[in-house]
Amino acid sequence: MIDAHLGRLCKLLRFAGIDCKSAQHLSEGAIISPCKRENRLFISRNKRLSAQIRTLPHLVLNETNITLQLKEIRHCLLFNIEDIYTRCTVCNSKLLPALIPSIRPQNMPKDPLNLKICPHCNHFYWEGTHYQKMRITLTDTLLS
Ligand SMILES: [Zn+2]
Structure with a gap:
């Protein structure tokens, strides 16, 4: 589970194939229960919140840069390069x-590489420049 203020890191972890839930719709008091029930690590930059939930496994990040944040948590991640883009x-x-859908999204290229869809929110994904940048960030940071 990840603090709502770490949305970019949450997206990057999901792109890495890591099961990452956002606490975006939870009040601070409501974070403990799902973390305990689902045996999740809570990641935040909020030191005050961290003190409140000290009975939970949690990490407090010091960095604001996403690559440095990834380095801060890499020892806790079960990262497998095969899980990228899943x-x-x-x-x-x-x-x-x-x-390829008959009515293609406006930004979808003519021949999208390795097209995938989310069965829950129907969002399409393909291996474009954004995919390449995120993959490089992950492999450079987590495999170096
Ligand atoms: Zn989705």
Whole structure:
């Protein structure tokens, strides 16, 4: 589970295939219960909140730069390069292979490479320049 203020890091972890839930819709008091129930690590930059939830496994990040944040947590991640591009960065669901839709989204290229879809939110993904940048960030940071 990740603090709502770490949305970019949450998306990057999901892109890495790591099961990452956002606490975006939870009040601070409501974070403990799902973390305990689902045996999740809570990641935040909020030191005050961290003191409140000290009974939970949690990490307090010091860095504001996303690459440095990734370095701060890499010892806690079960990162497997084969898992990159297997989760929806929007909702955390597992992606499925997809065919090019008859009504293609406006930004979809003519021949999208390795097209996938989220069965939950119907968001399409393909291996474009954004994919390449995120993959490089992950491999440079987590495998070096
Ligand atoms: Zn989704």
